[in-house]
Amino acid sequence: MNVHQDGEQQVENNENEVNTVPKFTKLFSRAMDQFRLRVFFLFLERLYIIISMSIILFLLSLKNCGWNDLHYWVLFSSIQAIFSLVLYGQLFHFSNIQSIQQHLAFHYVQIVFVPLNEVTDHPVAPEVFDPTANLSTIELDKKADVMQMQIRQEIVNQSRFCKYNNIFSNVTNQAIFIWTIYYIVATPQESSGEASDCNKWPIIQTYIYGSFLFLQYSQYYLLVALALVMLPFILIYLIIRCFTDRRKKQQALMALNDLQKNKILYKPNILEGEQECSICMQPYQTDDEVLQMPCSTLHHFHNTCISAWLQIQSTCPNCRQQLLPDNQQPLLQQPQQQEEL
Ligand SMILES: [Zn+2]
Ligand SMILES: [Zn+2]
Structure with a gap:
């Protein structure tokens, strides 16, 4: 008070x-x-x-x-x-x-x-x-x-x-x-007249009190009903997402395996574009292991950096393109640098 x-x-x-x-x-x-x-x-x-x-x-x-x-x-x-x-x-x-x-x-x-x-x-x-x-x-x-x-x-x-x-x-x-x-x-369907006489008024009361309570809590009941209707859809969505996420991750790891053959040892001006890894932002040092991505010759990273990235993501960090293993890659650009090595 x-x-x-x-x-x-x-x-x-x-x-x-x-x-x-x-x-x-x-x-x-x-x-x-x-x-x-x-x-x-x-x-x-x-x-x-x-x-x-x-x-x-x-x-x-x-x-x-x-x-x-x-x-x-x-x-x-x-x-x-x-x-x-x-x-x-x-x-x-x-x-x-x-x-x-x-x-x-x-x-x-x-x-x-x-x-x-x-x-x-x-x-x-x-x-x-x-x-x-x-x-x-x-x-x-x-x-x-x-x-x-x-x-x-x-x-x-x-x-x-x-x-x-x-x-x-x-x-x-x-x-x-x-x-x-x-x-x-x-509602029990009473057959004998006497029993239904005893239940007639209580049954009417169930309808009256039931509708009072429904009106009083209608907004909550409707929410609960909506949640129950939505629940199966949400579950199905989550299951599908779980599976696709797992598939993408597996594909990315397979892609990483395939990418290992594009691995190059860095020499000055051997790569196109920025001469640094855009994951760790460090300039490449001579003889660093660098991986060239299939999406673009401009997208390249430290082998250790991109390997760590692909443990949690399945896309190129620069352009977000989904990484696919070699046998599923739609347009595979073979990097030129390998010949120069
Ligand atoms: Zn790096
Ligand atoms: Zn890319």
Whole structure:
């Protein structure tokens, strides 16, 4: 809570000194409104779930239906919904506390100071003072969406109970969702009239709670679904790349072997172009072992330098041309220098 007090202190100081009042930016108030609305709806959803599940459990006991898996689902999901209800209630409560709002606005630099004579009762700054007022509606919505999630994370951390309940609720929500999907996909087709009477309302509840949970986490579920669809393609790509890389490396090593016959002992002006190795940047010394590349008579290197290079790469360091063994070389230029040796 120290941070909030600091925030308030800062506000007061500023007021005293230059007669300004801190106001929220349009972006921040939009994000805050979105967050509150979302949390409020989640709260109502859970309230509905708890009440309807309790009524169903009561009716089931009146009918002497006994306990099957589906009825345990009703019991557990209503107990779990109580924790979520408390969480969303707390989040809504925290988001309405002014000191927390101000702390968050300071944290995300969404406070502007408005001169006293320009101040209105509205918590949002007049547009002339607000740098976020110029954003287009689409940009504003996008940024507010991101900020809303950041706000949620900050507000969750306001109390330890909230923090742990948030983790608990998120995990159990997924468990309940999977359990719910199981019933939706594999609803037991009851033959006897009495049994289906006992399961009718719980089955309807699986659809309702299932769609609540899906909507709440839809963006994450879609991401997971997308990742699962993409996974085989990524794996195939990686395997193919692994094989082609290995083949290229083998070819380069074979090419290096073939190149050994182009090896020359350096004598001044025996080579075309620069009289230095462009891998180690050292000028050639007399009797250095130099390798001439097949791609160009201008591309030549120390034997040791190009051998080390071809351990990790399969191309000419100068022109990046793929090195192929002699029998696969498309246009093999026999260097002239060998005759002079
Ligand atoms: Zn070199
Ligand atoms: Zn080259």
